[in-house]
Amino acid sequence: xxxxxxxxxxxxxxxxxxxxxxxxxxxxxxxxxxxxxxxxxxxxxxxxxxxxxxxxxxxxxxxxxxxxxxxxxxxxxxxxxxxxxxxxxxxxxxxxxxxxxxxxxxxxxxxxxxxxxxxxxxxxxxxxxxxxxxxxxxxxxxxxxxxxxxxxxxxxxxxxxxxxxxxxxxxxxxxxxxxxxxxxxxxxxxxxxxxxxxxxxxxxxxxxxxxxxxxxxxxxxxxxxxxxxxxxxxxxxxxxxxxxxxxxxxxxxxxxxxxxxxxxxxxxxxxxxxxxxxxxxxxxxxxxxxxxxxxxxxxxxxxxxxxxxxxxxxxxxxxxxxxxxxxxxxxxxxxxxxxxxxxxxxxxxxxxxxxxxxxxxxxxxxxxxxxxxxxxxxxxxxxxxxxxxxxxxxxxxxxxxxxxxxxxxxxxxxxxxxxxxxxxxxxxxxxxxxxxxxxxxxxxxxxxxxx
Numbered sequence: 001x002x003x004x005x006x007x008x009x010x011x012x013x014x015x016x017x018x019x020x021x022x023x024x025x026x027x028x029x030x031x032x033x034x035x036x037x038x039x040x041x042x043x044x045x046x047x048x049x050x051x052x053x054x055x056x057x058x059x060x061x062x063x064x065x066x067x068x069x070x071x072x073x074x075x076x077x078x079x080x081x082x083x084x085x086x087x088x089x090x091x092x093x094x095x096x097x098x099x100x101x102x103x104x105x106x107x108x109x110x111x112x113x114x115x116x117x118x119x120x121x122x123x124x125x126x127x128x129x130x131x132x133x134x135x136x137x138x139x140x141x142x143x144x145x146x147x148x149x150x151x152x153x154x155x156x157x158x159x160x161x162x163x164x165x166x167x168x169x170x171x172x173x174x175x176x177x178x179x180x181x182x183x184x185x186x187x188x189x190x191x192x193x194x195x196x197x198x199x200x201x202x203x204x205x206x207x208x209x210x211x212x213x214x215x216x217x218x219x220x221x222x223x224x225x226x227x228x229x230x231x232x233x234x235x236x237x238x239x240x241x242x243x244x245x246x247x248x249x250x251x252x253x254x255x256x257x258x259x260x261x262x263x264x265x266x267x268x269x270x271x272x273x274x275x276x277x278x279x280x281x282x283x284x285x286x287x288x289x290x291x292x293x294x295x296x297x298x299x300x301x302x303x304x305x306x307x308x309x310x311x312x313x314x315x316x317x318x319x320x321x322x323x324x325x326x327x328x329x330x331x332x333x334x335x336x337x338x339x340x341x342x343x344x345x346x347x348x349x350x351x352x353x354x355x356x357x358x359x360x361x362x363x364x365x366x367x368x369x370x371x372x373x374x375x376x377x378x379x380x381x382x383x384x385x386x387x388x389x390x391x392x393x394x395x396x397x398x399x400x401x402x403x404x405x406x407x408x409x410x411x412x413x414x415x416x417x418x419x420x421x422x423x424x425x426x427x428x429x430x431x432x433x434x435x436x437x438x439x440x441x442x443x444x445x446x447x448x449x450x451x
Contacts, residue, residue: 021193033098034049035254043110044388054118055121067365070134080131080134081202092191133342136150162271165272233426233431234344237298237340269324281301294434298423298427302337345364352364
């Protein structure tokens with residue numbers, strides 16, 4: 001007889017589909033929004049980076065709020081799924097609005113427009129994505145089944161990132177005389193493809209593990225979350241690996257164009273190499289994780305990724321084969337950055353439940369999503385400011401000051417490498433092993449039976 005914690009393939013597919021839309025939008029934004037704002041909308045790099053950073057500051061407020069509100073939501077569909085249902089369409093519309101240039105040449109009006117749209121998009125992104133991420137422990141309590149769910153989630157996530165990252169620049173390239181229209185057409189396509197899978201997720205999943213206990217104040221929940229020692233490790237691990245992802249992805253279009261002196265077609269090729277490898281490696285690392293554990297997988301993946309980052313900083317113009325080799329190696333590590341920290345979070349939630357007697361998935365996941373967005377904001381803001389300070393001139397084909405070129409290489413190499421090494425150190429000391437997690441589950445089961 002199958003365990004009640006085992007999920008069907010249809011349920012796993014529906015759950016995984018829920019991350020397709022957020023992944024598509026986040027991937028396109030991180031790779032292409034800064035170049036769009038500088039090269040198409042006509043904003044200075046520092047101004048463009050500031051817009052995106054200011055939009056993310058709002059997430060410091062709305063992420064914990066949505067986390068608590070979803071914890072308190074009561075409906076016939078559960079706590080998390082109504083948010084996915086009702087937030088889907090506004091999420092798609094506000095994503096599309098970011099690719100429109102309403103006031104050509106008016107930098108002040110454009111600054112206000114893109115800032116408002118950024119705040120709205122981030123709000124609706126949180127409304128669908130945060131409750132979605134909190135679904136994992138409410139679908140199953142099985143240790144390996146949760147890793148499998150995370151694997152399905154990021155199979156869709158990386159698959160969507162792969163397809164959108166490759167096709168988006170190719171779609172824009174079909175409008176050589178009007179790139180603004182190209183971005184708008186592509187944005188409309190991805191908006192539709194981002195919304196539809198959210199309905200699939202809503203219809204194909206069921207929340208089976210929920211708590212009806214009285215909620216404690218937000219401040220107290222945050223204090224408890226930050227007092228959870230394993231959770232602090234996971235926060236550090238995720239922040240380090242995600243900062244590396246964000247910095248590398250943000251700078252890649254500029255690195256390929258201005259340092260490697262290649263056409264925009266190579267951007268699609270590099271994204272294909274990174275995301276395609278990461279997609280395949282998700283399944284490999286999931287298999288390895290079931291045998292060696294999550295910590296071992298993360299350490300192995302980061303080690304390979306560091307080789308890629310060191311290689312990129314030493315790469316010279318014209319070495320395209322080596323560039324693709326390093327992109328593949330980076331994809332090996334990126335897969336573990338997607339898979340492992342998120343697979344650790346449900347274990348941390350149970351650790352907290354054993355210590356406090358309460359489940360607070362929303363708060364724990366809120367901080368994880370917040371860190372992801374703040375990592376993106378930091379990467380975009382610092383990249384824009386650094387390029388401005390070093391004299392970067394957008395729209396000048398392959399001609400940039402030496403200081404700007406050195407900045408591109410520094411951001412793509414040494415900075416991510418330091419973050420990855422720190423993440424490995426934190427992973428080495430992470431306290432929840434497979435054996436310890438089984439002990440936590442046994443103690444929780446004994447407590448429930450005693451009630």
